[in-house]
Amino acid sequence: MRFGDPGDGRPDPAYGTAPEAPRVPGQARGEQARGEHTHGEAPYPFPGDGPRAVRRHSVRGQILDALRTALVAGELRPGEVYSAPVLGERFGVSATPVREAMQRLAVEGAVEVVPNRGFRVIVRTPRELAELAEVRALIEVPVMLRLARTVPARDWAALRPFAEATGAAAARGDRAHYAETDRAFHRAVLALAGNDQLLTIADDLHRRSQWPLLSAPVPRHADLVADAAEHTALLDALAAQDLPVVEQLVREHFTGANG
Numbered sequence: 001m002r003f004g005d006p007g008d009g010r011p012d013p014a015y016g017t018a019p020e021a022p023r024v025p026g027q028a029r030g031e032q033a034r035g036e037h038t039h040g041e042a043p044y045p046f047p048g049d050g051p052r053a054v055r056r057h058s059v060r061g062q063i064l065d066a067l068r069t070a071l072v073a074g075e076l077r078p079g080e081v082y083s084a085p086v087l088g089e090r091f092g093v094s095a096t097p098v099r100e101a102m103q104r105l106a107v108e109g110a111v112e113v114v115p116n117r118g119f120r121v122i123v124r125t126p127r128e129l130a131e132l133a134e135v136r137a138l139i140e141v142p143v144m145l146r147l148a149r150t151v152p153a154r155d156w157a158a159l160r161p162f163a164e165a166t167g168a169a170a171a172r173g174d175r176a177h178y179a180e181t182d183r184a185f186h187r188a189v190l191a192l193a194g195n196d197q198l199l200t201i202a203d204d205l206h207r208r209s210q211w212p213l214l215s216a217p218v219p220r221h222a223d224l225v226a227d228a229a230e231h232t233a234l235l236d237a238l239a240a241q242d243l244p245v246v247e248q249l250v251r252e253h254f255t256g257a258n259g
Helices: 059-072 084-091 095-107 126-150 153-157 160-172 175-191 196-209 221-239 243-254
Strands: 111-114 118-121
Touching: 059 095, 059 175, 084 095, 095 111, 095 118, 126 175, 126 196, 126 221, 126 243, 153 221, 160 175, 160 221, 175 196, 175 221, 221 243
Parallel strands: none
Antiparallel strands: 111 118
């Protein structure tokens, strides 16, 4: 993701040129809240690390993007508690922007506040993800069917770069980047409906569906590639006004590993 962006999660189409945001490495599970100091503990909870500088402009947005990436990548573990002060040391900033970013993640349903300790990553259930997939289908399927009937083929062709971006991320096995490009693709499609409220709601549901389960296996490389291929197939079906295939692809995509 690109440093210095507004911090609202909208990826730049030029994915390959954006420098990576700082990331939070995974830590071993334990009773102690992640990031809480104890006597004799090293000042940084990541071996060999000192403070990592973050550009001062749009700091909260950059930290928010970095934390979202760490969540999708499984580096912030469901059920674990992380404190703002030491995560701030990790990024070379004060605890304030970290705390603000975590509060935003709490609104998004990714973490919950643990008084006097920090933030616990929410433990998701398969039922919750199934419910999110159902709601997404209720919203997006009718919209995409309407768009298939009304949008000219040339407009669908203009969205090919978004589908190609998901394919490139999948080919590299980059789950976090795939999550970004997947959301960007769906936003680009739904934007043709001209409804900003739809975009906001659909993107929030999509992001929530990407937080991993506690015991979920790491998606196989072949699964990512197959999911990415569905984007190109969907554009083909939309351009051809093949409504049954559009509906089938969208519903199957939502129930996939990273849809």
